[in-house]
Amino acid sequence: MNSKKVNILKTIGKVFNQAVKEGKTQFILLLIIGIVNCFSMYFGLLVPELATNIAYSFITEDNINFYQMIKPLIIVLVILFIFAIMQSVYGLLKIYVNRNLKTKYELGLSKKLSSMKWESYETHSVNMKIEMVKRDGVNSYLSIGFELVPWMINTIFYMIIYILVIARISVAIGFAFAASSVIYILIGIYCGNKIYKTYRNNDAIYKKRTYLYNCSKSKESHQDGIVNRLYHHLSKRWRKMNDDWNNDTIKASTRVTLYNLIPGFVFAIIACGLLYIVIKEIQNGDKEIGYFTLIITTIVNFRWTLQGLSSNISWYERDFNVHQDYLDLMKYGGEYPNTNEVLPDDYEIEFKEVEYIYPQSQHKALNNLNLKIQAHETIAIVGVNGSGKTTFVSMLMELSKNYIGDIQVNGKSLNDSIGILRNSCSCIFQDFLEYQFSVKENIALGDISREITDEEIWDILKSVGLYEFVCTLPNGIHTMLGQINNGIEISKGQWQRLAVARLLANTNSKIWVLDEPTAYLDPIGEIDMYNFIYDLKGDRTVIFISHRLGFAKKANRIIVFKDGKVIEDGNHDNLINDKNSEYAKMYDKQKKWYE
Numbered sequence: 001m002n003s004k005k006v007n008i009l010k011t012i013g014k015v016f017n018q019a020v021k022e023g024k025t026q027f028i029l030l031l032i033i034g035i036v037n038c039f040s041m042y043f044g045l046l047v048p049e050l051a052t053n054i055a056y057s058f059i060t061e062d063n064i065n066f067y068q069m070i071k072p073l074i075i076v077l078v079i080l081f082i083f084a085i086m087q088s089v090y091g092l093l094k095i096y097v098n099r100n101l102k103t104k105y106e107l108g109l110s111k112k113l114s115s116m117k118w119e120s121y122e123t124h125s126v127n128m129k130i131e132m133v134k135r136d137g138v139n140s141y142l143s144i145g146f147e148l149v150p151w152m153i154n155t156i157f158y159m160i161i162y163i164l165v166i167a168r169i170s171v172a173i174g175f176a177f178a179a180s181s182v183i184y185i186l187i188g189i190y191c192g193n194k195i196y197k198t199y200r201n202n203d204a205i206y207k208k209r210t211y212l213y214n215c216s217k218s219k220e221s222h223q224d225g226i227v228n229r230l231y232h233h234l235s236k237r238w239r240k241m242n243d244d245w246n247n248d249t250i251k252a253s254t255r256v257t258l259y260n261l262i263p264g265f266v267f268a269i270i271a272c273g274l275l276y277i278v279i280k281e282i283q284n285g286d287k288e289i290g291y292f293t294l295i296i297t298t299i300v301n302f303r304w305t306l307q308g309l310s311s312n313i314s315w316y317e318r319d320f321n322v323h324q325d326y327l328d329l330m331k332y333g334g335e336y337p338n339t340n341e342v343l344p345d346d347y348e349i350e351f352k353e354v355e356y357i358y359p360q361s362q363h364k365a366l367n368n369l370n371l372k373i374q375a376h377e378t379i380a381i382v383g384v385n386g387s388g389k390t391t392f393v394s395m396l397m398e399l400s401k402n403y404i405g406d407i408q409v410n411g412k413s414l415n416d417s418i419g420i421l422r423n424s425c426s427c428i429f430q431d432f433l434e435y436q437f438s439v440k441e442n443i444a445l446g447d448i449s450r451e452i453t454d455e456e457i458w459d460i461l462k463s464v465g466l467y468e469f470v471c472t473l474p475n476g477i478h479t480m481l482g483q484i485n486n487g488i489e490i491s492k493g494q495w496q497r498l499a500v501a502r503l504l505a506n507t508n509s510k511i512w513v514l515d516e517p518t519a520y521l522d523p524i525g526e527i528d529m530y531n532f533i534y535d536l537k538g539d540r541t542v543i544f545i546s547h548r549l550g551f552a553k554k555a556n557r558i559i560v561f562k563d564g565k566v567i568e569d570g571n572h573d574n575l576i577n578d579k580n581s582e583y584a585k586m587y588d589k590q591k592k593w594y595e
Contacts, residue, residue, distance in 0.1 A: 011320050012144065014327065019145040022104045026097045028144075033090045034150030038157050040083035043076050045161065045301070049294040050076065097171060098142060109326070116332055118399035123302055123359040126332065129325040137326045140319035148316060155305060162302045165294065169277050176270045184267060184306045200398050205245045267306065271299045297442065339419035344512045345539075347410055349373040349396070349421070354405035355564075356391055365391040366403065367564035375510070378534070380552035381545045382583065383561035389545050392561070396543075397423045426509040430516035433501040436482030439470055442498045445475075446505030460504045463532055464497040500529065504536065512537065515545045530554070549587050558583060 019027050026276045026401040050073045057064055113130065159181060167174035278295045349372070356366040366388050373379065381389050395403060398418045407414045414420065426446065435442050443460055446450045457477050461467040473479035473488060480487030503512055514533070529549045533542065544551055552558050553572045560568035560575075560583050568581055 008320055009325055011327070012148065015144045015323065016149075019101060023097050023101050023145075024170055024429060026093060027101070028094050030090065030097050030153075031145070031149060033093070035088055035153050037087055037090060038150065038154040039303075040080060041154070042157050042161055043079050043083070045165070045294065046076050047073070047080070048271075048297045052293040074217060094146065098146065101145065102138050105141050109133065109137065112330055116329075117219060117402075118394065119359050119402055120332060126329075127330055133326045133329060136322050140322040141326070143316065143319045144323060149541060156318070158301070158305050162298050162305070165298050166274060169274060169281065169295070173270060173274050173277070174357065177267075180267045180270060181306060183262065187262065205241055205248075253451065267303060271303070272585055274299065340423065341420045342508070343375075343409065343420060343424040344373065347375045347510075350408045350411075351392075351395070352406045352408065354395065354403050354407060356395065356400070356403040364564050368396065369405070369565050371559065371566055371569075373543075376539045377541050378554070378556045379541070379543045380549075380555035380558045381543060381561060382547070382549060382552060382558065382586065385547075388562050388564035389560040390515060391564070393427070393515060393543070396421060396513065397427060398424055421511075424510040425513055426503045426506045426511070427513040428499050428503055428515065430531075432496065434495045436480070436487065438475075438478050438480050438482045439473070439498070440477040442481065443501045443505050446502030447507070447530075452505055456505070460501045463504055463536060464501045465528060466494065466497050466501070467534075469494065497529075507527065509540065511541045511543065513543045513545075514546070526550075549583075549590055552583075552587075 023030075049072075054069055054073060056067060116126075116228060121130075159178075163174045163178055166177055198519055216535050274295065278292055282292055351369050351371040354366050354369040355364055357364055369388070369392065371392075381392070395407065397413065399422050401414075401418070435445060437445075439461075440452075440454070440457050443457050454477060458467065461470050462476070470477060470479070481490060482488070500514075503509075503514070512533070526548070530544075534554055544555065546552075556567070556571065558570060558572060558575055559566055560580060560581075566585055568575060575581045576587060578584055
């Protein structure tokens with residue numbers, strides 16, 4: 001929950017500074033037109049009064065100068081027509097400025113999120129802020145930037161006019177209407193905080209609801225749902241999450257509606273008193289009949305303005321809180337300074353008593369880890385789930401500096417900067433992304449620092465065993481993949497081969513890290529994949545991480561992880577000959593699968 005009190009004026013200033021900087025002249029012009037258009041309301045109020053007086057005069061009087069009678073009404077209508085043109089210009093300009101500001105806001109947010117520290121995504125409070133900002137941040141930003149000031153000026157101007165019109169009848173009733181406006185404002189602020197808190201409290205439920213809803217989104221989940229008859233079960237769980245989410249939202253909305261009845265009741269009593277006074281004055285001949293129409297119009301408009309005031313304040317209050325989440329995210333420190341430094345040809349990487357705990361955990365993912373990696377080694381890292389293998393890779397890739405202990409390259413600590421290891425590594429994680437681009441683009445993403453030629457792409461495809469398949473595609477390496485671009489569907493194994501191809505595209509990498517690189521390949525394909533990686537590695541250091549141990553025999557070195565530390569370190573022959581070793585036990589169990 002965001003416990004920080006939002007400084008509204010300060011927030012408005014920050015939004016405006018950002019909007020003026022990014023929207024430039026068009027944004028300023030938009031604000032000016034929006035403010036000028038506020039004055040159209042005054043002329044709109046004159047129309048019913050003038051029209052009523054004209055109609056009454058035609059009925060009750062003779063020998064009327066028609067032109068002189070309708071001249072004021074014509075002038076007012078012309079002015080309103082000019083305002084209507086300005087409103088059309090405002091709408092068109094708003095679309096243009098809205099698009100630009102939205103684009104720049106989302107680019108800025110994406111840039112910030114991409115530079116945030118890795119462990120920030122592991123922190124619940126930060127994750128909830130990210131969820132809220134990604135869902136509603138841009139709308140809150142545009143709402144404050146575009147709508148708020150014109151709406152505030154519009155509303156204040158309207159209410160001053162309304163109260164001045166009413167004060168012509170009774171100053172006391174004018175003050176009474178002003179007091180009812182304050183009640184609307186206070187309730188609007190209260191309701192805005194209620195809406196925001198409801199949204200924040202329901203973020204976790206909303207995420208679960210959305211996740212369950214998306215469980216039937218892909219063809220893989222659809223297939224799984226049909227085969228395992230999961231639709232009813234998942235639908236039932238989704239319904240429970242959806243009901244919880246809706247019930248809390250409905251309760252908050254009901255409470256807001258009930259609170260808004262209070263100022264509405266007060267307003268109705270005051271309005272009845274005002275109408276009684278106006279009728280008496282018309283009966284006494286102190287006012288024309290058109291003034292009754294003016295007061296009726298004023299009361300109706302005043303009522304709608306106050307309802308809009310309460311509702312808009314509620315949502316603007318929520319927008320301020322959401323934008324405060326955005327400002328909080330912008331304050332989170334980014335990564336350490338990046339360097340362009342890379343590993344030398346000969347190097348030694350050493351983990352010295354490294355400990356790491358994830359933000360939402362009390363368990364040490366790495367526990368007093370001591371490990372050295374030499375240049376040109378081929379290393380197999382094995383161990384059960386939760387043993388620390390993937391966390392070790394994350395530290396090796398410099399995803400976090402929040403560890404205890406030290407990581408050194410050639411005796412020099414890495415704590416001061418990020419880059420030397422990250423710049424020297426290419427990595428394929430088990431949950432690799434399937435980029436719905438062309439075949440060539442998929443591979444070229446492995447090294448965006450240079451232009452990769454078509455000949456290189458074809459050579460890489462030969463290496464990963466996709467050459468013949470791509471030759472059969474309609475546009476070869478320029479064939480689009482995936483459904484978004486109406487492209488070709490390929491198998492999970494073929495997607496994984498493309499992921500390995502991205503690794504091969506980066507010829508400057510000194511270290512290859514492969515986390516379960518053959519998870520979606522058949523046994524023959526797995527053997528082929530490991531063989532060509534061994535063949536192509538050259539003098540690179542290659543680190544394999546896998547639950548399947550068949551590949552480990554060819555590694556120079558096998559490292560066994562358990563409880564966040566290294567418990568065994570050696571080659572296949574040394575470890576397998578020790579029948580009490582963890583590696584020998586794991587290898588023996590897997591060997592029995594094939595006997």
